[in-house]
Amino acid sequence: MSVTSDTAAPGQSPALSLRREAEGAASALPPLLVAAEHLAATVQMGAHGRRRAGSGEEFWQYRPAHAGDELRFVDWRRSARSDSQYVRQREWQLAQSVHLWVDDAASMRFTGAESGRKARVTKSERARVLGLALAVLMVRGGERVGLTGPLAPPRPGRAQLMELAGLLSREAGVQDYGAPEIAGVTPQSRVVLLSDFFGDLGPIEAALGRLADRGVSGVMMQVLDPDEEAFPYDGRTIFQSMAGGLIHETRKAGDLRARYLDRLAARRDQLARLARSAGWQFSTHHTGDPAQAALLWLYSALERGR
């Protein structure tokens, strides 16, 4: 089609071209956030505001001082405007910080069905969406959300969501299996770990221990592809890890199924035991299932742990 018009001529307005560029640049970012927002919108939040006095930074109310109030709590400026003394109360703030760790290792980039009618997203995509959706919910509830790493300390507000979305949309790591980075976790905060936990359990165990020492509680969610749960393979096969680091060759993959499933169950048991001992919560989510259920579980698990 040929288009001739004043506005579409080569000398088009700078605003239009800027808009186009912006759309192109933002193309990668919004889908994750939109998906997360979309997912978060499906969760109906219960009453969340803690509308009462408590320790916090925001002003809540002045109340008449009564016996037992220390003098230093009296707000003299307010008291001076009347005959009685007033105490300045602050709103009780739930200074909860939530740290997300979304495993970005190569193993998360797996999906058992890349295309076709029953295509599934990769584990990584699902974990990111879950993490960001949780962040959306938390931000909406007024809490601070950040990553476990040093890059994004917990902050409130929607601006933080954009930042998180940017960080989560980054290129994935190159190592086969990920281990949580907990350098940025502040004491008494909450941590959400989203991974397939196929890697060495040692680092995970150590991280959990250190976090428990700091009084941090949290949630672990194992994100698996249905193929990893079913092991629908047969025949002579060379299994390779996603980054290619590990190789296992078998002549009859079908024979390995039962033993693989046993090991998977054992791994899950171990993880659950680990979580229990640290006072954490553990669950498994399959990419073949809808994400809402997982998000709901994550959200309520965080609520429970509070």
Next chain:
Amino acid sequence: MWMLGPIGFTAPWLLLGLAALPIIWLILRAVPPAPIRRRFPGVALLLGLKDEEVQAARTPWWLLALRLLALAAAIIGFAGPVLNPQRAVPGTGPLLIVADGSWASARDWPRRVERMTSALKDAQQAGRPAAVISLADPPPAQVSFTDAGALIQSLPGIQPQPWAPQSFDAANLPEGNFETLWLSDGLARDSRAGVLNALEARGPVKVWQPQLPVLALGAARIEDGALVVPALASTIPPSPRDVAAVGRDPAGIERELASQPLQFTDSRETELRFDLPPELRNRITRIEITGMRSAGAVSLTDDAVKRRKVAILSGARDREGLELLSPTHYLHQALAPTADLIEGTLADVLTADPDVIILADMADLPEQSKLHDWVEKGGLLIRFAGPRMANADLDADTLLPVQLRAGGRSLGGTMSWGDPRALAPFPENSPFAGLQVPDDVTVKAQVMAEPTPDLSEHTIAALTDGTPLVTRAKMGQGAVVLFHVTANAEWSTLPLSLLFPQMLERLAVSARPAAPEEADLAGQTWVPQKLLDGFGRLQDAGAAAGVPGEELAKAEPGPKLRPGIYTAEDRSVALNALPRGATLSPASWPANVPVEGAFEQREMPLKGWLLGAALAALLIDILATLALSGKLWGPRAMKAAGFGAALILASFAPPQAHAEDMDPARAIEAASNVVLAAMPTGDAEVDRVSMAGLKGLSQVLNRRTTVEPSAPMMVDLKNDDLAVFTFIYWPITADQPAPSPMEYAKLNRYLRGGGMILFDTRDADIAGFGEATPAGKRLQALAAPLDIPPLAPIPDDHVLTRTFYLLQDFPGRYDGTIWVEAPPADAERAEGMPFRNLNDGVTPVVIGGNDWASAWAVDDRGMPMFPVGRGRTGERQREIADRFGVNLIMHVLTGNYKSDQVHVPALLERLGQ
């Protein structure tokens, strides 16, 4: 060529490759099936697991066997195996090819020519001189050997003849010793032995003879009213053939009139009966074995099978009890066996259209003019004299060959005879010529002809004193014959004699017996009309010479007496290729003569079969390998299988219905009213919304305007004739399939014909029709093949702003600008006009992204399906959207009418002046 039993190999050394098979077996055995590589994160959990079975590392033995089988089949196939190869044993010396060349060899003549050609080619390569002799057409002088290559060129000149091999003078054989190849027609013949001896005396003789039975048909005859054809076979043929009776239909077109299966059961001779009505039977000209090109398979029919319809009338009243005195008694006796007799009054008889009418002693003909017409058209009228005729006044009778004197002549009458007179021998030009005149036939009385100069010309039989006994005159295409005596024994003994039926037969009144006796044919010259060639085709004889009847009766067909149809006067005789009384029996050859059967062992290359088997084995191997490595039953394998099945189905699918096959009911419905149509997108939800939107718009139009559209339709681009649609709404989705080229041609025709398409990207025109939105991209791709004029954002004074409502914007659920055909560059506002005079026609496309269908869409209860904007502002926007829809349809229907309206003041002003 190297032979292994009945199989020969053209490249036998390739078979050495079979020796490599055991080595390949060992190699294949050592190589396990190739593994699949899979990326799988769970491999961390697999590490350290051991396989339970080690056996699968090796390829199973049956798979190995299959592969070796495929390989072996390929090796053997390429070695060029041939079943029953023709082994040519090279001969020495000159080569003589003797062909029977008879009618029996015509059916497989091409094969014989092929055999002769191959033999001559071999001879040419070996540098042997050769000669060819056809026994049916024997050479008149001694044959000499010539170059075999030159003989190949002359082979087409040798054709099978429609007769048996003729006698051959051994002296005409070439000089010296030679090798002989005798192409036998497979029939036993007495003459064979002599020729064979003469040939064997000069060198080895090889016989080439097909094993198929030779079939032939004999002469047809009539038996109990049915047409009977004898059929002969040299040996009992395994499968039945069809025999067809061929003749001209009433329209004169030659066609098959009847057909019968020919089946030999026990005997080598059988008879076929065609039970046909006389009308049909008389039309038959030949009977042939269908699909057999041989003169022997054709039996020509002649008078012998033609039964004439003969009407016999007499002037005398029936006298009970006096059978022998009845004037027609002897006629009945003579004709009943060989003709179909009709009796009745002359008027009745004429309607039956007989071939011959015999009037016995009738003088006053009641229907003379009709009878005259009948004779003129080819009828044969035979009259017998009698007392009535003798005494009648015959001046008015035109149906007499000669003028008669009043009163008869009888013994002791006015012209008295001393003795009864005998018959004179028949003259040469008489149809009776050649018949023997018995002595005992005497004539006692007769009617006399007036002596006129042409009397002798008309006389075809006379008494010894020269007075005419039988006279004849041509009349038109027919003839009138008068016997000057009675038809009973009153005046003469002629009806009592054998001569009487013979004379009737000669007059072609009665049919003659199947095999014509010499006496039947003698005395006449028979001229060939049609002649058979060796392949059984009838050809015009041209100027072929006539044959005396005696020869025709007894001689066998040969070069001098070619088979065909011979006629003399009104009679015809068929001479068939198969001599009368001949029998067929298979030829038997002495044991020392090698007989080469042409059909028993045909050369059959096996290469294709073996290579096909190898390919099939490899295909099975592929499936087996897939099954072994677990790839046969995966999701991907299923997909591949599905794809393959779809491919196979697609190749068998019936050709797609031709375009423009719009269902008539649907076409009438669409054409009988304004119908808004939507283009299907493949997305069910979008399609549902467009239909609901068009429904809503139709309701709005119904309520507010005089346009009352029918229910909207979904366009079926493939089958529909788009001309019946007024307006097409085309929502764009990102993954919409593009129309086919033919459908694009339709769309272009629709746009050129004044149709309108409203493209709706439904994306609020975010990107200003750049490539930023998927729908925008798709729109560009979809619209590229369409004939769309230059576009521009709609100008403020476009006619679309005022076709019904006055509008400034055109919202749907969104409110973006829309694009229409660009105004001409030179459009200027005329003085005093509120609008420029823009396009003359209707813009063919309107493009926008405002998601109009959603704004228009109503559900079954007529309520809006989707919210538009917020609150009352939103409702206002929906109203404007509806108004845009109204304006758009008005624009489609009225074109630039509103544009013209702006000129009205100026026009009125002019008219006022």
